[in-house]
Amino acid sequence: MSWVEAIFVLLSLVALGSALLVVTTPHLVHAALWLVVTLGSVAGIFLVLAAEFVAWVQVLIYVGAVVVLLLFALMLTRAPTGRQADLTVRRVLPAALVAGLVGVLLAVTVVAGFRDVRLDLDHTVVGSAGATGTAVFTVWVLPFEVLSVLLLAALVGAIALSRLRADSSAARGDR
Amino acid sequence: MPLWWPLLVASLLFAIGVYGVLSRRNAVLVLMGVELMLNAVNINFVAFDAQLRDVLHAGQTFALFTIVIAAAEVGLALAIVLLVFRTHGHIEVDELRELADRDDPAELPAPQAASEGVA
Numbered sequence: 001m002s003w004v005e006a007i008f009v010l011l012s013l014v015a016l017g018s019a020l021l022v023v024t025t026p027h028l029v030h031a032a033l034w035l036v037v038t039l040g041s042v043a044g045i046f047l048v049l050a051a052e053f054v055a056w057v058q059v060l061i062y063v064g065a066v067v068v069l070l071l072f073a074l075m076l077t078r079a080p081t082g083r084q085a086d087l088t089v090r091r092v093l094p095a096a097l098v099a100g101l102v103g104v105l106l107a108v109t110v111v112a113g114f115r116d117v118r119l120d121l122d123h124t125v126v127g128s129a130g131a132t133g134t135a136v137f138t139v140w141v142l143p144f145e146v147l148s149v150l151l152l153a154a155l156v157g158a159i160a161l162s163r164l165r166a167d168s169s170a171a172r173g174d175r
Numbered sequence: 176m177p178l179w180w181p182l183l184v185a186s187l188l189f190a191i192g193v194y195g196v197l198s199r200r201n202a203v204l205v206l207m208g209v210e211l212m213l214n215a216v217n218i219n220f221v222a223f224d225a226q227l228r229d230v231l232h233a234g235q236t237f238a239l240f241t242i243v244i245a246a247a248e249v250g251l252a253l254a255i256v257l258l259v260f261r262t263h264g265h266i267e268v269d270e271l272r273e274l275a276d277r278d279d280p281a282e283l284p285a286p287q288a289a290s291e292g293v294a
Contacts, residue, residue: 103190
């Protein structure tokens with residue numbers, strides 16, 4: 001096993017372990033902090049898989065912005081910081097069953113389908129900022145523009161939603 | 176390294192995300208499960224980009240697009256979660272049952288009946 005493979009396995013184990021903690025921990029804020037560990041190690045996996053720019057975007061957007069947004073949501077909904085027993089539904093067995101079925105099906109399919117394919121990371125094209133930027137702004141420029149319109153729509157939608165005033169909720173009763 | 180290593184990691188991460196979405200009651204924790212699933216998809220994109228040695232970098236570009244869509248989704252979902260918190264006082268998804276199907280229309284919950292009375 002080469003050192004690249006060793007690093008990949010290590011990062012994968014960290015990602016999977018912290019992801020398990022994200023979905024099982026009884027502390028609300030700890031879940032967000034474990035999510036940082038998961039997303040960070042996924043960024044490391046991207047680096048190992050020669051996607052340099054995607055890795056830094058992952059660190060900037062996910063670890064920097066998305067987790068902060070989630071923490072803001074927890075803070076604004078007055079999430080208690082202590083241990084909470086009722087964060088998970090009472091009957092977890094059906095959820096675990098469905099998730100386990102999904103995982104086993106996907107894992108068996110991809111392992112059976114790509115068992116003999118090797119990933120040659122020594123001769124692959126490294127997705128540096130230059131290479132990815134050239135690809136985005138030449139070949140993929142139309143999806144990029146569509147995506148910017150989508151972002152604008154999401155922004156306007158979020159503002160419109162958060163400006164729905166209390167008068168509409170007052171008409172609904174004291175809740 | 177064999178190609179199925181990253182694909183296996185992505186599958187397991189996706190399954191963990193599915194479990195998070197199904198088992199958590201807090202809406203923000205459900206969102207974290209969705210983020211895990213989106214990240215699993217990104218690992219697949221990047222792995223196949225590296226395997227195909229794509230000169231157009233389709234896989235990495237689409238991973239970037241997925242990240243942008245995830246950011247937009249989180250922004251919108253945060254607005255919705257805050258709105259639900261303002262109108263209901265909690266964000267537990269299994270207690271938001273106003274839209275659930277019922278056999279008997281008489282057993283509507285209180286806030287729904289009140290809003291219908293106003294309308």
